[in-house]
Amino acid sequence: VVLTNADVDHVAGLLSLREGQPFRLIALPPVHASVRASAIFEVLAPEVVERSIVGPGERIEAAGLAIELFPVPGKAPLYQEGPDLRIGGETGETTGVLVTHDGRQLAYVPGCAQLSPSVLDRIAEADVLLFDGTLFTDDEMIAAGVGSKTGRRMGHIPISGPEGSLATLRQLKAARKIYIHINNTNPVLVEGSPERRVVEAAGFEVAHDGMEIAL
Amino acid sequence: VVLTNADVDHVAGLLSLREGQPFRLIALPPVHASVRASAIFEVLAPEVVERSIVGPGERIEAAGLAIELFPVPGKAPLYQEGPDLRIGGETGETTGVLVTHDGRQLAYVPGCAQLSPSVLDRIAEADVLLFDGTLFTDDEMIAAGVGSKTGRRMGHIPISGPEGSLATLRQLKAARKIYIHINNTNPVLVEGSPERRVVEAAGFEVAHDGMEIAL
Numbered sequence: 001v002v003l004t005n006a007d008v009d010h011v012a013g014l015l016s017l018r019e020g021q022p023f024r025l026i027a028l029p030p031v032h033a034s035v036r037a038s039a040i041f042e043v044l045a046p047e048v049v050e051r052s053i054v055g056p057g058e059r060i061e062a063a064g065l066a067i068e069l070f071p072v073p074g075k076a077p078l079y080q081e082g083p084d085l086r087i088g089g090e091t092g093e094t095t096g097v098l099v100t101h102d103g104r105q106l107a108y109v110p111g112c113a114q115l116s117p118s119v120l121d122r123i124a125e126a127d128v129l130l131f132d133g134t135l136f137t138d139d140e141m142i143a144a145g146v147g148s149k150t151g152r153r154m155g156h157i158p159i160s161g162p163e164g165s166l167a168t169l170r171q172l173k174a175a176r177k178i179y180i181h182i183n184n185t186n187p188v189l190v191e192g193s194p195e196r197r198v199v200e201a202a203g204f205e206v207a208h209d210g211m212e213i214a215l
Numbered sequence: 216v217v218l219t220n221a222d223v224d225h226v227a228g229l230l231s232l233r234e235g236q237p238f239r240l241i242a243l244p245p246v247h248a249s250v251r252a253s254a255i256f257e258v259l260a261p262e263v264v265e266r267s268i269v270g271p272g273e274r275i276e277a278a279g280l281a282i283e284l285f286p287v288p289g290k291a292p293l294y295q296e297g298p299d300l301r302i303g304g305e306t307g308e309t310t311g312v313l314v315t316h317d318g319r320q321l322a323y324v325p326g327c328a329q330l331s332p333s334v335l336d337r338i339a340e341a342d343v344l345l346f347d348g349t350l351f352t353d354d355e356m357i358a359a360g361v362g363s364k365t366g367r368r369m370g371h372i373p374i375s376g377p378e379g380s381l382a383t384l385r386q387l388k389a390a391r392k393i394y395i396h397i398n399n400t401n402p403v404l405v406e407g408s409p410e411r412r413v414v415e416a417a418g419f420e421v422a423h424d425g426m427e428i429a430l
Contacts, residue, residue, distance in 0.1 A: 038253035079257035
């Protein structure tokens with residue numbers, strides 16, 4: 001199990017693997033620290049669950065793949081946001097993963113507040129790119145009346161706009177570019193919608209349940 | 216939301232109600248303390264989730280019902296078991312609930328290590344009893360090769376045997392007695408099994424998904 005951050009949608013599933021299921025839990029130190037801050041994750045008994053604490057850019061082997069975690073602009077998990085919250089720091093609280101096998105590379109970046117030079121450098125050579133597609137427009141949750149936060153406040157760069165992810169990522173060489181981590185307000189989920197056609201015309205796919213990726 | 220203990224199967228669902236869903240979280244102090252020991256539950260923002268800390272036997276009103284929590288023999292949540300673990304104490308870490316409406320009473324006791332005099336006293340007048348049916352026999356998980364713990368070690372009295380729950384509870388006057396919190400090794404789940412016939416012959420029902428109870 002590789003954790004790219006410690007927010008609920010990334011770690012709650014660990015509670016379904018509890019008690020006796022052996023696995024390695026691979027993450028950077030800040031993510032492990034957030035997991036440790038919740039007593040409930042002690043159900044992952046040390047006899048069966050190895051906490052694999054890796055450094056940024058450190059390459060490790062897992063399940064026959066080379067795995068490398070790298071910090072991306074992000075923030076602390078929602079439940080640990082404090083009065084001094086900073087959004088967009090590359091602190092290791094939010095990370096991407098490079099998975100390499102047989103010279104082929106996949107980049108997995110489910111949350112990213114900004115396409116900083118360091119992020120672009122890390123994903124530049126990926127053959128397959130899975131990237132944060134949480135929102136299409138930064139204020140779409142506010143516009144839909146389902147929330148009070150912008151995407152940027154939540155640590156997610158929007159897809160659209162001159163500063164959005166699509167304008168930058170379409171220039172990358174990856175053979176497959178796939179939006180993932182898509183919020184239910186995002187119109188790219190609707191097949192045939194204008195927004196879906198925009199991302200597809202730019203060469204992007206929209207992830208779906210059960211999607212399988214051959215690297 | 217009423218919590219009878221803070222084990223994973225009782226509290227993990229709170230993570231699906233997070234961020235913006237208003238409700239009251241009702242529990243005894245030890246259960247609230249266990250929830251507080253996990254930073255992840257801070258997603259239950261204080262602006263929308265009221266922590267309702269009640270005392271043992273204190274009667275409160277919720278959703279038009281009178282609610283009363285009472286300690287039963289139990290133990291700390293698995294993730295907080297320490298070297299000095301004690302099983303069977305009535306410490307408030309494991310509780311039952313009495314729900315009263317229009318003079319009719321329902322008792323809900325999903326985990327109980329022993330039918331102590333105080334428990335029997337609290338559930339004696341219930342019209343409907345929902346009771347811990349985790350295991351049929353104390354060592355059934357060991358026998359099935361799926362675990363190393365007895366039911367008693369997990370804080371659950373077995374259904375069968377002279378010291379089991381069936382022998383004692385069949386004497387109660389409740390019009391409906393329903394086994395709940397049933398482990399997947401428990402043969403009462405199998406319709407027509409000898410064990411199912413034993414509990415049915417004693418006037419017990421076996422709970423099922425979607426069961427509705429009119430009090």
